[in-house]
Amino acid sequence: MSTLNNGISMPLLGLGVYDMYKKDAEQAVLWALETGYRLIDTAAMYENEVEIGNAVRASGIARKDIFITTKVHDKDQGFEQTLRAFDESQRKLDCEYIDLYLVHWPLKATRKETWKALERIYSEGRVRAIGVANYMIPFLDELATYSNIIPVVNQVEFSPYLYLEDLLKYCQAKHIQLQAYTPLVRGQRMNDAKLLALSQKYAKTPAQIILRWALQHGVSPIPKSANLARIKENFDVFDFEMNAEDMSKMDAFNENYRVVDDPMELF
Incomplete structure (x- = not known):
């Protein structure tokens, strides 16, 4: 668990549900909750908020024990539009x-007013926490310069x-929890010999090695999967720890490799 800068707790490891629809999305969340994700x-x-809500209710797990994140759509940014978008997501x-x-x-055109809307929603007690996504250091x-609340x-x-x-x-210094989407690089580096060597050493899969690396850095990874075996595999990362030397080795894997657009192109 991570204690966010407003005092609430958030599980560090989660399930991302990008590119999942209808029953597939609902089933993936049910499997994840059964596995232990919260x-x-x-x-x-x-476009799967309805299905995510269905799965949360169908799970039989108390709502207070599940942490749900959602985000304002780009087309809904702006002050009044964001207030309406939040209502729609909650519905x-x-x-x-x-x-x-x-x-x-x-x-660029709307991020200030959008953030002001999030502050309004938070100040009215309608959401437990607010934050940002795809914010590089210049954005933060x-x-x-204009926020009254630090993103959690x-x-x-x-x-x-x-x-x-x-x-x-930067985020650690500001007490902002860094969260990692596409932490598994959409499977595009699973055959990397350096990663496979660590996988063999720790008797864990390449995906488990990557997720463990993120967790040991205090980062919150949210791997996406609609496959039951992979959902379970991605959660099975709490029974081992990598040593400092191997963590440093993995830090050196960096090649500035992106599978999603660079946010700095928006600055």
Whole structure:
């Protein structure tokens, strides 16, 4: 668990549900909750909030024990539009409250007013925490010039192959929890010989090695999978620890490799 800067707790390891739809999305969340996940990360843009809410209710797990994140769609940014978008996300999720609401992308024309809307929603007690996604250091510096609330989370693309060490240190210094989407690089580096050597050493899969690396850095990884075996595999990372030498080795895997657009192109 991570204690966020407003005092609430968030599980460090979660399930991302990007590119999952209808019954597939619902089933993946049910499997994840049965496996032990308690953090589910969705977004208006993913068009599966209804199914995520269905799964949470069908799980039989108390709502207070599940942490739900969603995000404002780019097309809904702006002050009044964001207020309406939040209402719509809550309607679709059909839950008493949302744990974390994020600005999905830092769009130049609207990110300030969008953040102000999030502050309003938070001040009214309608969401437990607010944060941002895809915010590199210049975005966070800019945000600090007009925000009254420090974001609790910054969700970005982050992996051993995109090791954003400066951003990690910045967020740690500001008490912002860094969260990693596509932490497994969409499977595109699983045959890396360096990674396979560590996999063999620790008798863990390449995916488990990557997720463990993130967790030991204090980063919150939210791997996406709709496959039961992989959902279980990705959660089975709490029974081992990598030594400092191997962590340093993995830090050196960095090649600035992205599978998603670079947010700095929006600055």
